Amino acid sequence: MGQMKTVNPATEELIDTYELMSLEDAKAVVDRCHKAFGEWRKVSLEDRAKVIKAIGAKLREKKGELADLMSREMGKVRAQGDGEIDLCAGICDFTAENGPSELAGEERPLESGSRGLVQYAPIGVVYGIQPWNFPCYQVVRYAIANLMAGNGVLLKHAESCTGSGLALEKLFREAGLPEHLFSVLLIDHDTSDEIIAYEKVRGVTLTGSPGAGSHVAEKAGAALKKTVLELGSNDAYIVLEDADLDRAVKQCVTGRIYNNGETCVAAKRFIVVDAVYDKFRDAFVEAMGALKAGDPFDDDSDLGPMVTGKQRDQLHEQVEKSVANGARILCGGEKPSGKGYYYPATVLENVEPGQPAYDDELFGPVASLIRAKDADDAFRIANDSRFGLGGGVFSADAEKAIALAKEDFDTGMVFINGFGLAAPNIPFGGVKDSGYGREHGGFGMKEFVNIKGIQVMAE
Structure with a gap:
C-alpha cells in the first residue's frame, strides 16, 4: 500500500515510517468509530465533560513528551511546544466547564401556549484533516469540541507529524475516552476523498491551504455534507x-x-x-x-x-x-x-x-x-x-x-x-479565502450538531 514517513527537519534524518491503510481498512476504522459514537451519544453531557477534563489533565502530565515529539517532527522551538500543550489543556478545561451549559438546549414558548424545545443533538462521525504546524493544537481544537457534542472523531494528520497524531490517540484513550471514538487514519489523499464520501461520515473539517479547502469543500458538497474550513491568510x-x-x-x-x-x-x-x-x-x-x-x-x-x-x-x-x-x-x-x-x-x-x-x-x-x-x-x-x-x-x-x-x-x-x-473562550476563524465556520468560545461545539426543534402540541 505504500508508506508514510516522518523526518527531523533540523537534521534531515528519518524518524519513523508508517504503513498506509487500504480503503477497506480505513472504512473499517470509520465503522468502529461510528459504532462507538452510538454509545457515546447517549452519555450525559456531565459525564462527557468529565472525560474531556481528564484529557486536559493527561495532556499536562505528558506535556514534556509531546513537546519533544513536536520539535522533532516539525522543528518547533522547544519552549513553544510547552505553550502549545498548555493551550490544548486549557481548551479541554473550558470545554468541560462550559460544554454542559452550551449544549443543554432551551425551551421557547409558542404563541399557542404550547412548548417549544431546542436540542443540540450530535450528528455522528466528524472527519478532520489537519496540518503539521501545530501538531497537537490543530487536533485538539476540533476534536475536543466535537467529542463534547457527542460526536465520533476521525483524524487524518499531516504526514510529517504522524507520530503526534498517534500519540494523541493513545493519550485520549488513556484518559478514559471510549475506544475507537477518536481514531487516526493513515491514508493518502485519494483514500481521503473516499472517506469524505463514505456514508458514515457526517461532517468534515479542514485546516490547510485555500486550495486544499476548495478541494475538500467540493468533495463534501457533492455528498451534501457540512464543512468547516480554517485556511491560510496574510494577516x-x-x-x-x-x-x-x-x-x-x-x-x-x-x-x-x-x-x-x-x-x-x-x-x-x-x-x-x-x-x-x-x-x-x-x-x-x-x-x-x-x-x-x-x-x-x-x-x-x-x-x-x-x-x-x-x-x-x-x-x-x-x-x-x-x-x-x-x-x-x-x-x-x-x-x-x-x-x-x-x-x-x-x-x-x-x-x-x-x-x-x-x-x-x-x-x-x-x-x-x-x-x-x-x-x-x-x-x-x-x-x-x-x-x-x-x-x-x-x-x-x-x-x-x-x-x-x-x-x-x-x-x-x-x-x-x-x-x-x-x-479557548474567543471564537477562532476567518472570512473570504481564509475559510468559514468558527471554533473555540463554545461556537465549535455547535458546528456539527443537529439543532433540533421540538414542538409540544399537547400534554
Missing part, C-alpha cells in the same frame, strides 16, 4: 501614528517569527503610516536581523527549521519573485547551506500588488513592510487581500483601535496592541 498588522513603537516592534517581530513563522494567524504584512514608517522600519529590521536560527532544542534559538525542504524552497521562491517584481530585501533572504531546513528572519520593503509578498501567504519567517499614507489608507491596504483570518492594530487609543477593528477590518479576528494566537 495585516497596522501601526498608527500614535502607537507605542517599542511595543509595536517587539510584538510584530514575535508575531512574524513565532512557530518559525509557520502560523496561519501570524502577523505577515506590516502596514505602517507614513509619519512613523522610517522609525518603525529601522527598529524592526534591526530586531529581525538579530534573530538566531538553530536547533529547536537549544535555549538560545529564536527560530527552528522549516518543516520540509519543499516548504523552504517555496518560501524562497516567493521571496525571489517578490524581489524580481520590485521588493527590496532589508535583511535575510538567503537560503543557507548545510543540514536542516533553516531560513533566516527576512524583511522585504517596497512591497506592492503583483508580488507574492503582497498577494499571497508567506508561510515562514518573512515579513512584508508596506508604507501607508494614513489610517484610512492603511485599512484600505489591509483589506486589499483575498484573505481574512486575523490582523492587528497598534494605537495609544485602545478605544479608537477597537472601533476601527469592529468597523473597518474585514477579518474574523483582530488583536489590539499585541500579537495573539487563540484563546
Whole structure:
C-alpha cells in the first residue's frame, strides 16, 4: 500500500515510517468509530465533560513528551511546544466547564401556549484533516469540541507529524475516552476523498491551504455534507501614528517569527503610516536581523527549521519573485547551506500588488513592510487581500483601535496592541479565502450538531 514517513527537519534524518491503510481498512476504522459514537451519544453531557477534563489533565502530565515529539517532527522551538500543550489543556478545561451549559438546549414558548424545545443533538462521525504546524493544537481544537457534542472523531494528520497524531490517540484513550471514538487514519489523499464520501461520515473539517479547502469543500458538497474550513491568510498588522513603537516592534517581530513563522494567524504584512514608517522600519529590521536560527532544542534559538525542504524552497521562491517584481530585501533572504531546513528572519520593503509578498501567504519567517499614507489608507491596504483570518492594530487609543477593528477590518479576528494566537473562550476563524465556520468560545461545539426543534402540541 505504500508508506508514510516522518523526518527531523533540523537534521534531515528519518524518524519513523508508517504503513498506509487500504480503503477497506480505513472504512473499517470509520465503522468502529461510528459504532462507538452510538454509545457515546447517549452519555450525559456531565459525564462527557468529565472525560474531556481528564484529557486536559493527561495532556499536562505528558506535556514534556509531546513537546519533544513536536520539535522533532516539525522543528518547533522547544519552549513553544510547552505553550502549545498548555493551550490544548486549557481548551479541554473550558470545554468541560462550559460544554454542559452550551449544549443543554432551551425551551421557547409558542404563541399557542404550547412548548417549544431546542436540542443540540450530535450528528455522528466528524472527519478532520489537519496540518503539521501545530501538531497537537490543530487536533485538539476540533476534536475536543466535537467529542463534547457527542460526536465520533476521525483524524487524518499531516504526514510529517504522524507520530503526534498517534500519540494523541493513545493519550485520549488513556484518559478514559471510549475506544475507537477518536481514531487516526493513515491514508493518502485519494483514500481521503473516499472517506469524505463514505456514508458514515457526517461532517468534515479542514485546516490547510485555500486550495486544499476548495478541494475538500467540493468533495463534501457533492455528498451534501457540512464543512468547516480554517485556511491560510496574510494577516495585516497596522501601526498608527500614535502607537507605542517599542511595543509595536517587539510584538510584530514575535508575531512574524513565532512557530518559525509557520502560523496561519501570524502577523505577515506590516502596514505602517507614513509619519512613523522610517522609525518603525529601522527598529524592526534591526530586531529581525538579530534573530538566531538553530536547533529547536537549544535555549538560545529564536527560530527552528522549516518543516520540509519543499516548504523552504517555496518560501524562497516567493521571496525571489517578490524581489524580481520590485521588493527590496532589508535583511535575510538567503537560503543557507548545510543540514536542516533553516531560513533566516527576512524583511522585504517596497512591497506592492503583483508580488507574492503582497498577494499571497508567506508561510515562514518573512515579513512584508508596506508604507501607508494614513489610517484610512492603511485599512484600505489591509483589506486589499483575498484573505481574512486575523490582523492587528497598534494605537495609544485602545478605544479608537477597537472601533476601527469592529468597523473597518474585514477579518474574523483582530488583536489590539499585541500579537495573539487563540484563546479557548474567543471564537477562532476567518472570512473570504481564509475559510468559514468558527471554533473555540463554545461556537465549535455547535458546528456539527443537529439543532433540533421540538414542538409540544399537547400534554
